[in-house]
Amino acid sequence: MTFMKKLLGATTALVVGAGAAIAEPALIFDLGGKFDKSFNEMAFTGAKRWADETGNSFREIELQSEAQREQALRRFAEAGANPIVMAGFAFASALETVADEYPDTKFAIIDMVVDKPNVRSVVFNEHEGSYLVGMMAAQASKSGTVGFIGGMDIPLIRKFACGYVQGAKAVNPNATVIQNMTGTTPAAWNDPVKGSELTKAQIAQGADVVYAAAGGTGVGVLQTAADEGILSIGVDSNQNYMHPGKVLTSMMKRVDNAVYDAFTQGENLETGFNVMGLSNGGVGYAMDDNNASLVSADMQAAVDAAAAAIGAGEITVHDYMSDNSCPVE
């Protein structure tokens, strides 16, 4: 009997030991899916870059439903994954409960603040990036009217909108910015048909540059803008390639850098509040061969100057989420 116990104990120790030695980092994708050509895919790119450079592996899971959030977190924590990175603000409430249960595991949540000692909260200054593309939109616009199409109507998307309006008004104080949200349910992230109709509606109101911060709905916005001969602005990842010569630029949110950083720090992940802004390469605008002809040297110089000024703190872009209001319409 004692022998049996010892044997069992030894096996357990071996298993635990093996688990501790690997301590793979884990990445959980949100409902949008790993290859969404946007937010989640950026996260994957960052993780892959880390894996390629270090030769290590990481665990990952794509959620299929809302109910799996806690389950996925627990499973990775039980399996000894460390740190566990989750892409998406929607993990907040699940993480609130799970973080306390696994005090030795480090977590990183992107796009949301969870105040726990073992959690790193990564937030992006989307308003700063949106400010820059807003400037470019107003410069490229001939009609003086530019558009914004958001996905689901949540404060985060209003933060994009508010930064965009501020940027457009900074270039042209008389610019009109038309704002529409696709809907109030998660279906608003995947309704390209409605995105198209919203784009047509904004064109009817005179818009000639449209910025889409709307996930899969944005595919419809970019498509219709290209079909109707106006310019569009992509979001999150570089979407310039989707319609070469018709996408003015893309507001890049470097989720890949956030994941890469977290994985690199590994088990010694620095917890707390982590802001990714213009100054540390967290946001920016995309330039490549596809939009080189659309962005003049003057435009780029003006935007780069503004980016430097924001980074140095000379220009302050209002953050909608700081007080849930926007000073400009």
Next chain:
Amino acid sequence: MQFFIDLLTVSDSTLRLATPLLLACLAGLFSERAGIFDIGLEGKMLAAAFFSAAVAFVSGSVFLGLLAGIAASLALSLLHGLASITFRGNQLISGVAINFLAAGMTVLVAQSWFQQGGRTPSLFGGARFESLDLPFTNALAGLPFLGPIYAELISGHSILVYLALACVPASWWVLYRTRFGLRLRAVGEAPEAVDTAGISVVGLRYSAVMICGVLCGIAGAYMATALQAGFVKDMTAGRGYIALAALIFAKWRPWYALYSCLLFGFLQALALRPDLIEKYLGFHVQVQLLDALPYVLTVIILAGFVGKAIPPRAGGEPYVKER
């Protein structure tokens, strides 16, 4: 004059948004009139949207895409028929299963086929339905009112829009003026009577379900290859359910289906232009209210405030021959 132009743009948008609803609504009408409830309209449209876009991209021909979309939708219809007619299963459960199946399968197949995140590549050229300019657009352009109406509203849509509109009188004619239609309606009201007359209940119900599949296939293909240039995960965004609401609103009649779909499409189009409501009505309307109105109206109809919505009597019941 500005009002006229605004009205035209909203009507134009209404027509585009109402077309998938109308096709799905007529699809549901055939199925439900034959006594087979179908909440799988959404899933069939989604499957059709994916397969039409995928095949159109691979073959470069939008018509092959349309056929593939119809075939995919038909396959799901037959599955629904097999479960609910042949095996006498619960029609609602079978419908829900089809919705889940389509939502998961489309993304899975798209991912392994194109590796673009459950999306098809963008379609271009002959792989898309181009908008159709009807004849005489230029000749009539000079006429006041009539010219712009013809050029903006009537002309310049995809051929599937005209097909959908033509389906309304065709459905009415089939249902109310042919022997097949009479039997189809009878099988939804009193299948035992049809059986007594020596006509196959199972055969009639299968043909109704197949008509439903074809129409859903066209609706899905319209969204992926005419309104859009490719498939995006879950792109039907609940239109199958709105079509069901429209079907109840229309009390299972073809012409009323047209009116209710146009009404729902109009509400959706209006929700896109909050600026116009403010301009002409003088007060601000929450767009969420407009988005919710189709459902609110359907509940009112169902509650019996505006006439009574009586579904086909044998709807939802599998037919069991008496011995």
